[in-house]
Amino acid sequence: MNGTLLRKIRISVSSFFLIATTLLLVDIYGFFPPEVSNKILFLQFIPSTLKFISVVSLGAAGFIIVIILSLLFGRVYCSTICPLGIFQDIINWLSGKFRRGKKRRFDFSKEQKILRIVLLILPVLFFLLGSSLLLNLLDPYSIYGRFSGNFFRPVAAGVNNIAAYLFEIFRIYAVYPYSIKAFNPFPFLFTLSFFSFVVIMAWTKGRLYCNTVCPVGTLLGYLSKFSLFKIIINHEECLSCGICAKECKSSCIDSKNKTVDMSRCVVCFDCIPSCPTEGITFGNSYKKNAYGKNEQQNIKLDHSKRDFLTKTSVYLFSLSAIAAQVQKKIIVTKPSTVPVFRKNAVSPPGSEGLEKFNSRCTACNLCVSACPTQVLQPSFLEYGFLGMLQPRLDNITGFCNFECKICGDVCPTGAILPMDLEKKKLTQLGKAKFVKDNCIVKTQKTDCGACSEHCPTKAVHMIPFEGTLVIPEVRDDYCIGCGACEFACPTNPYKAIYVEGNRWHQIAKKNVELKKQESVNTKEDFPF
Amino acid sequence: MNRRNFLKTGLLAGASLTVPGIYGNYFAKSSRIIPANYDMVAVRNGEPEVMFDKGIEQLGGMKAFVKKNQKVLVKPNIGWDVIPERGGNTHPKLVKRIVEHCYEAGAKEVYVFDHTCDDWRRSYANSGIEKAVKDAGGKIVSGDSESYYQNVTIDGAKVLKKDKVHELVLESDVFINVPILKSHSSARITVTLKNMMGVVWDRGYWHRNNLHQCIADYSLFRKKPTLNVVDAYYVMKQNGPRGVSLDDVALMKSMIISTDMVAADAASAKLFGVEPASVSYIKLADSMGAGKMDLSSMNIKRLIL
Numbered sequence: 001m002n003g004t005l006l007r008k009i010r011i012s013v014s015s016f017f018l019i020a021t022t023l024l025l026v027d028i029y030g031f032f033p034p035e036v037s038n039k040i041l042f043l044q045f046i047p048s049t050l051k052f053i054s055v056v057s058l059g060a061a062g063f064i065i066v067i068i069l070s071l072l073f074g075r076v077y078c079s080t081i082c083p084l085g086i087f088q089d090i091i092n093w094l095s096g097k098f099r100r101g102k103k104r105r106f107d108f109s110k111e112q113k114i115l116r117i118v119l120l121i122l123p124v125l126f127f128l129l130g131s132s133l134l135l136n137l138l139d140p141y142s143i144y145g146r147f148s149g150n151f152f153r154p155v156a157a158g159v160n161n162i163a164a165y166l167f168e169i170f171r172i173y174a175v176y177p178y179s180i181k182a183f184n185p186f187p188f189l190f191t192l193s194f195f196s197f198v199v200i201m202a203w204t205k206g207r208l209y210c211n212t213v214c215p216v217g218t219l220l221g222y223l224s225k226f227s228l229f230k231i232i233i234n235h236e237e238c239l240s241c242g243i244c245a246k247e248c249k250s251s252c253i254d255s256k257n258k259t260v261d262m263s264r265c266v267v268c269f270d271c272i273p274s275c276p277t278e279g280i281t282f283g284n285s286y287k288k289n290a291y292g293k294n295e296q297q298n299i300k301l302d303h304s305k306r307d308f309l310t311k312t313s314v315y316l317f318s319l320s321a322i323a324a325q326v327q328k329k330i331i332v333t334k335p336s337t338v339p340v341f342r343k344n345a346v347s348p349p350g351s352e353g354l355e356k357f358n359s360r361c362t363a364c365n366l367c368v369s370a371c372p373t374q375v376l377q378p379s380f381l382e383y384g385f386l387g388m389l390q391p392r393l394d395n396i397t398g399f400c401n402f403e404c405k406i407c408g409d410v411c412p413t414g415a416i417l418p419m420d421l422e423k424k425k426l427t428q429l430g431k432a433k434f435v436k437d438n439c440i441v442k443t444q445k446t447d448c449g450a451c452s453e454h455c456p457t458k459a460v461h462m463i464p465f466e467g468t469l470v471i472p473e474v475r476d477d478y479c480i481g482c483g484a485c486e487f488a489c490p491t492n493p494y495k496a497i498y499v500e501g502n503r504w505h506q507i508a509k510k511n512v513e514l515k516k517q518e519s520v521n522t523k524e525d526f527p528f
Numbered sequence: 529m530n531r532r533n534f535l536k537t538g539l540l541a542g543a544s545l546t547v548p549g550i551y552g553n554y555f556a557k558s559s560r561i562i563p564a565n566y567d568m569v570a571v572r573n574g575e576p577e578v579m580f581d582k583g584i585e586q587l588g589g590m591k592a593f594v595k596k597n598q599k600v601l602v603k604p605n606i607g608w609d610v611i612p613e614r615g616g617n618t619h620p621k622l623v624k625r626i627v628e629h630c631y632e633a634g635a636k637e638v639y640v641f642d643h644t645c646d647d648w649r650r651s652y653a654n655s656g657i658e659k660a661v662k663d664a665g666g667k668i669v670s671g672d673s674e675s676y677y678q679n680v681t682i683d684g685a686k687v688l689k690k691d692k693v694h695e696l697v698l699e700s701d702v703f704i705n706v707p708i709l710k711s712h713s714s715a716r717i718t719v720t721l722k723n724m725m726g727v728v729w730d731r732g733y734w735h736r737n738n739l740h741q742c743i744a745d746y747s748l749f750r751k752k753p754t755l756n757v758v759d760a761y762y763v764m765k766q767n768g769p770r771g772v773s774l775d776d777v778a779l780m781k782s783m784i785i786s787t788d789m790v791a792a793d794a795a796s797a798k799l800f801g802v803e804p805a806s807v808s809y810i811k812l813a814d815s816m817g818a819g820k821m822d823l824s825s826m827n828i829k830r831l832i833l
Contacts, residue, residue, distance in 0.1 A: 030649060165675070171699075173639070176670035372647040401647050403609045403654065446738040447808075449714025450731075454645060458767050462713050468808075470714070488645075490732035511772055517765045519779040522573040526782075526830055528798040528823045 003272020006282060010079055010269055018086040025148035025369055026156045028178045034409030043081050045216050046139040047412035050360055054414030067223065074224040078210055078217055078266040084140035085210055088202035092249055095203040109251040111261060112212045120218040131386045136362045138215050145364030150191045153369060154180055182397040187378035187389050206249030211264040221263035230285040231265055233258045238279035244271035336438035336494040344501035345382035346393035346430045346481055350408035350416040353504035354383060361415035363389035367407035373398035376407060395483030395499055402456035402482060428508040430481030430501040432460060432474045438496035441471040451485035451497045457511055460485050477509040567826040568786040568795060574833040576761045577625035579783040584629060586829045593755050594702050596634035601700035602626055605708045605723055606642035606657050608770050609650040615762035615777040616770060618708045620656035622759050626704060627664035639696050642726045643671035669696060677729040685745035687737050692729040697751055705753035709760040709796045711768030714739060716807045718769055719796040720756045720789045721747050744812035747789055756792045758784040760799055790819025791826060
C-alpha cells in the first residue's frame with residue numbers, strides 16, 4: 001500500500017480527534033452538547049471499557065471497535081485516536097524542528113518488557129480490588145484531559161478574556177469574560193509534574209512513554225502482534241540501511257535483523273516513504289512470503305526496575321494511610337466562630353455513592369469542564385488517597401444547578417451515570433447542616449436568609465426567631481445536597497450552613513407541604 | 529387628568545423633542561422629564577406586553593423617557609434558571625416589549641443584564657429573556673464578571689456607603705428597572721428596590737450587614753431608575769425568591785409603572801397582600817427620602833383592561 005497516502009490519512013484522522021477532543025475539554029462557552037462529546041469520545045479505550053462495565057450497551061462498545069481495529073491494522077488507536085499519543089507526536093515534531101542539525105533522530109531500542117507488563121497488570125489488579133487510582137493515573141485520555149483542564153483551559157480563558165477586555169473598551173459585550181473560579185494547587189502541581197515527564201520523554205524519545213508506561217499501549221501492542229495488517233520488511237528488497245529506523249518514533253524497527261516489533265509500532269507510516277527501495281511496506285501479514293513475524297527475544301531481567309516498583313507501591317500504600325487521616329481535617333468554613341469539618345466529600349449526581357464513584361472515575365476532568373457553575377473541582381484528599389484528582393462538589397466555588405445534569409451526560413466512563421432530570425432533582429448527594437452559632441441572624445440580629453433564598457426544594461426554610469426575625473431550619477428529607485445554601489451563606493470565614501456528603505446517595509422526599517396558589521380575579525379593582 | 533390636559537402635555541412633550549440637536553441632549557440629561565401628571569399607572573387583566581403598551585401610553589409613551597440616540601439599560605430580574613411560568617424571572621414578553629418601545633423612541637442601543645443567582649448563561653436562556661432581547665434587537669450582556677463592576681460611593685447611606693456597580697448602570701442615559709413581584713424568604717417581598725441587588729457585585733455584603741438597611745441605602749444612589757415597571761403577571765406567592773413548583777404561582781395579570789421606586793414597592797406590596805409599612809426596607813427607604821410609600825396622596829391611573 002502507498003505509504004505516503006497512509007501517512008496522510010493518519011495525520012488527518014489524528015488531527016480531527018486531537019482538535020475535537022481538546023475543544024471538548026477546554027470548552028469555556030458550554031458550546032458542545034453531550035451528544036457530541038459522547039460521539040467524539042466513543043472510541044476512548046479505558047473510559048469506554050469502564051462504561052461498558054457499568055452499563056452494558058452499544059453506546060459503550062467503543063473499546064470493542066478499538067480491539068477489532070487493532071486486530072486488523074495494529075495500534076491505530078495510539079496513532080489516531082489517543083489524544084495523549086497525538087499530543088506527543090506534536091511535541092516530538094516540534095523538537096525535530098528545533099534540532100534540525102542532528103540527523104540521527106531515533107534508533108532501534110530494546111523493549112522494556114517487564115516494566116510494560118507490570119504497568120499493565122497493576123492497574124487491572126487495582127481495579128479488580130476496587131480502586132481506579134492507577135487507571136486514573138495511567139489512562140492516556142484522562143491524562144490528556146487533566147492537561148487540558150489544568151493548562152489549556154486557563155490559556156483559552158486567558159485569550160478569551162483579553163479579547164473581552166479589548167471589546168469592552170468599545171463597549172461591545174458579545175465576548176464576555178470567563179472567570180475560572182477556583183485553583184486547586186495539588187491537582188495542578190501533580191498534573192504539571194506528569195506533564196513535564198511526558199513532554200520530556202516525547203521531546204527526546206518519541207513514543208517511549210507509550211511503549212513503556214502506557215497500559216493501553218501495552219495491551220493494544222500485544223494484540224497487534226496478531227493483527228492482519230502489519231508493517232513488513234521485505235527481506236529481498238531491504239538493504240539494512242537503517243533509514244527507516246531513524247524515522248521510527250517508536251524505535252521498534254531492527255533494521256539489522258530486518259524485524260519490526262509490532263507491540264511497539266503505532267502504525268504511523270513514517271517509515272514507508274523513507275525507504276529508498278521498497279523494503280518496508282504495510283500489508284497482510286498472513287500471506288505467504290510475508291516477513292516480520294520475528295519478535296524480540298532474550299530479554300534480560302533488570303532487577304532495578306523491580307525494586308523501583310516494589311518501593312513505589314509500598315510508598316503509595318503508606319500515603320493512603322496518611323490520606324485517611326488528612327481527609328477529615330478539611331476546613332469548610334468562622335466569626336463565624338465555629339470551625340466546620342466535612343467528614344465526607346460530596347460526589348456528583350449520578351455517581352450513586354462515594355466508593356462506587358472512586359472505583360469508576362478516571363479523573364479526565366471532562367465533567368469539570370462541562371459543569372456550568374464550576375462546582376465540580378478536582379480533589380486532593382477530600383475523598384481519601386484513592387480518589388485523588390477525581391471531581392467533587394466544591395460548594396465554596398459554586399453549587400449544583402437544580403436544572404442541570406450535564407456531568408452525567410458527558411461522563412465517558414460511566415462513573416457518573418446519566419439520569420432523568422426529575423430523578424436528579426430528588427437525588428440526595430448529602431445533607432445540609434446548619435451551624436446556628438455562625439448564623440448572622442443569631443450573631444448580628446438582622447435578617448439574612450440567603451441560604452433559604454437559594455434552596456431549590458425549600459428544605460432550608462425560615463422559621464420565627466426573636467421578634468420579627470426569621471432563622472433557617474433544615475429539613476433533611478427534602479434536602480438534595482446541592483450546596484446552594486452553603487455557597488450563598490455570606491458568613492466569614494466559616495459557613496453557617498454546609499453540606500455533609502452521603503456515602504451512598506439517597507432519594508429525597510418531594511416537598512408536599514406546599515399549598516396551591518389560586519389565580520386572582522383580575523377584573524376586581526386594585527387593593528390601593 | 530382630563531383629555532385636554534393629556535393633549536396639552538402630549539404636545540409639550542412633542543415640542544420638547546423638536547428642540548434641535550445639542551439642546552435636546554442637554555435637556556435630556558439635565559432634567560428628568562415627568563411627562564404626565566400621574567405618579568403611577570396600575571394596569572391589570574391583560575397580557576404583559578399589552579398592559580405595558582396601555583400603561584406607558586398614559587405616561588406619554590416611551591419617548592417621554594427615551595430620547596433619540598440615547599443609551600438605555602433595561603434591568604429585569606433574571607435571577608434563576610427557571611421557565612417564565614414559575615414566576616422567578618421577569619416575563620420575557622414584557623422585556624421584549626420594553627426594548628421595542630425604547631428603539632421606537634429612538635434609542636441608539638438598548639442593553640439588558642442581570643447579576644444572576646443561578647448560572648447566568650442558563651438563567652438567561654431558560655428565562656426566555658435572552659431570546660426576547662435579541663429578537664427585539666437589544667444587546668444582552670453578562671453580569672457575571674467582576675471586571676464590569678466599578679467602585680461607587682452612596683451619599684446618605686447608613687451602612688452601604690460604597691459598593692461596586694455594573695458599568696452599564698453608570699454609563700446609560702436611561703435606566704429602566706423591570707422587577708418581578710415575588711415572595712422573598714428574608715426580605716418578605718422583592719420588587720423594585722430589591723431588584724437593585726442585581727446591579728452590584730457583592731450581594732453577600734448586603735446579607736452580612738443588615739439586609740433591609742442595605743436595600744434602603746442603595747435607593748439613595750445617584751443613578752436612580754428613570755422608570756420602574758413591575759411585572760405582576762405570574763406572582764410567586766410563596767417559597768420565593770426561587771420557588772419550588774408551579775403551585776407557588778398565582779396568576780395576577782397586573783403591572784405597576786412609576787418613576788418612584790418606593791411608591792412602586794408600596795403598591796406592589798398591597799397587590800401581594802402585605803402592608804408596605806410591614807416590609808422593613810420599604811419603610812426605611814421612605815424615611816430616608818428615596819420616595820413615598822403613602823399611596824393615598826398620589827395621582828394614580830388605574831386601568832382594568
